[in-house]
Amino acid sequence: MSERAPFFFLIFILVAVGISTIYYRHVETGVPLTTGEQVTIWEVEAQIAFTGEQGAVNAQLTLPKDGKFKLVEEYTASPAYGVNVLREQIPPKVVWSKRKAEGRQTLYYRGSYKEVLDPEADPAPTDLIQADVWDEPYQSTASTLLKEAFDRSSNDELLLREIQNSLRAQNQSVALLLTRYTRTEVFVHLLEMAGVPSKRVGGLVLEDGRRNQSLIPLVRVYVDKQWELFDLESSGLDPESPILIWRQDSPWLLDVEGAGNSDISFSISSVTRSALKEAQSLSVDADLFNSGLYNLPIAEQNLFKGILLLPIGALVVVFLRVIIGLKCSGTFMPILIATSFIQTELLNGVIGFLLIVSTGLVIRSYLSRLNLLLVSRISAVVILVIGIITLFTIIAFRFGLTDALTITFFPMVIMAWTIERMSILWEEEGGKEVLVQGGGSLLVAVIAYLMMDNALIRHWAFNFLGVHALIMAAVLLMGQYTGYRLLELRRFKPMEDY
């Protein structure tokens, strides 16, 4: 076994590389596992308005920072303003500036965001914020409220529910607190006093076709080792609508210097796009490893879509020969026939193949009487095949059988060799062997075609190059298979009883 250890190590490497690149492409680049998968892209537009006071204006808008969303594209519309998008800052922001602004000014920021498949968890809070001390009687009321909730609960999670419930209840002490503070402020204050990490954030509810929206105040609470969102002001969040956390780590959303009467509103729309197209358009600007084949010109991409199907065909041939034990003429001839079936469609292909080969065999039997040397005989058969194809195409066109025109997709030289081999086989072993091997080749070609024509397999072969490492591993493994072939079990059936 030890001598084969390097071999199995190689297999292990191939499988590991294959699976990890597939995983990476799916999760990081977002290439969908199936065809026709759709993703929803949220287009969010922030409209900022303010009145200029004849002086320099500097407007800063905090940009969303939410691990659950990925920015697809963003742009700003702002006539005569200098614009800087500061992505690297915490929080990220966009800054507009102008030396002299007069009258009502409107600026736009538009960003497209899509939901990430497996968001990275936000880091755990590092330090607790010390609660401020409120004026009396608010501070002592809050303390009493917290103590009651604390006594009725056994852990942080239950404590949270208790606080939430008591803030919603018609209760005198709550009513007192609400005369001066909002529910959200009271909630955060109580949590800070209880030592539960929490953060006030502003979130945007994503719903298609909404206009004039504003951020709603939300609280993120770190409980049970993850961040949870709480909405204290309304009756609760709609679980159907995702929430984009726009403002956190920042006390303000919009900061305008040198102008007054500023205002911001959001409008939201959603578009669905093919997940594959989306991933491709993202990959085009990515580095060499990520972009894969998407950077190539379309013609070359289409070429590769064909080439990358050949390993699938090779896998089928290896399987059918090594594991099943089918006989076929020419090792990889069936794959080439199968690739032409892709162009011709199956039924046309099979009929065309049978027509060409049988006509070729009849004429070839005359050629064999002429005692030609091998090279000239093969050349004669090549010319013959071209002649047959031309003839059939002309006849088919005459009779309006446009489907039959695809017959020209057959590889001529391969067909010539097939006819030559079959013809020799006929002379040497008789017609039965020709049927066995010819039928075997056709069967392998049809099975390879069905695999190569499958939409899902095509999708995987082109978009997940890691699949080919897996195929390589499978082919190598089958090269080491020393067990019986399926058809040998039939051949050796009598041996069982001896």
Next chain:
Amino acid sequence: MFGLLNLANPYKLRDRGVMGMNKRNFSYISRYNQRKFFPNVDDKLKTKVLALDYGLTVPELLGVVRYQHDVAEVSKILDQHQGFCIKPSKGSGGKGILVIISSDEKGYKKASGEYVTYDDIIRHVTNILAGLFSLGGAADVAMIEALIEFDPAFTGLSHEGVPDIRIIVFKGYPMMAMLRLATHASDGKANLHQGAVGVGINIVDGTAKAAVQYNRPVSTHPDTGRDLLDIKIEGWQEMLHLSASCYEMSGLGYLGADVVLDRNRGPMILELNARPGLAIQTANRMGMLPRLRAIEAIVGKRGPSIEQRVEFVVENFK
């Protein structure tokens, strides 16, 4: 599950030591047969020269046609001999072998009794030179050999063709043997999948064990009706020695030696095969793997002599 599709149970086959094609290719041919030695057996002319160098008996070579312009020379050779056999040097699976047993005013008589003309023979030689019968269609040479006059002991055993004995030689040990008899169904050819009869031969003493045609047991020859199970091959020891020495001659660890018994000259090597088939197992009603493993288990720095190897086989494979 296996019975339903008329398939054998693979575990039962394994218990009986039956070797499959994948096992043969992977564990024996690719391991014991070095590529560089393949031409020694794929080119029959080369085999013949090697065999003569090693002093092994082979059918007499009457002449060789190498080029198209030498084809006319054939007539000189044909005039000197009554019967002869024309074969491609690199043919495979018995392809392209033309056997002429006699010639008279009607032309040349084939083993089947049909007559062919001189022109037919010339065309056959041309086809051989063009590579019609060789692997991959490469250009070839035609060999003209003396006819084998098979031993009278084999009368009634073969339809048309010469009965030959296939002996599998592993690392120089002749380990399994089968007598191959052409039938009407096989058209005079000795290939089992074409319908020839295979008679398993006891490797120790040359007696028949069992016979099969088309994978089914038979006890008499389908054309002549002769009993197949009372066959005893004369000079068996000599045949074992002859086949065992093919190992040194060819350098191949796993080979099939085709031996014929000539009335006048005794056992002769007809040809060697680097990829012998698996049908010998069915004919012997026995898997090959136990014997192969027994031979693989023999250790020793110096290779044993031919005598020692034959002795081992006779001792151990009863």
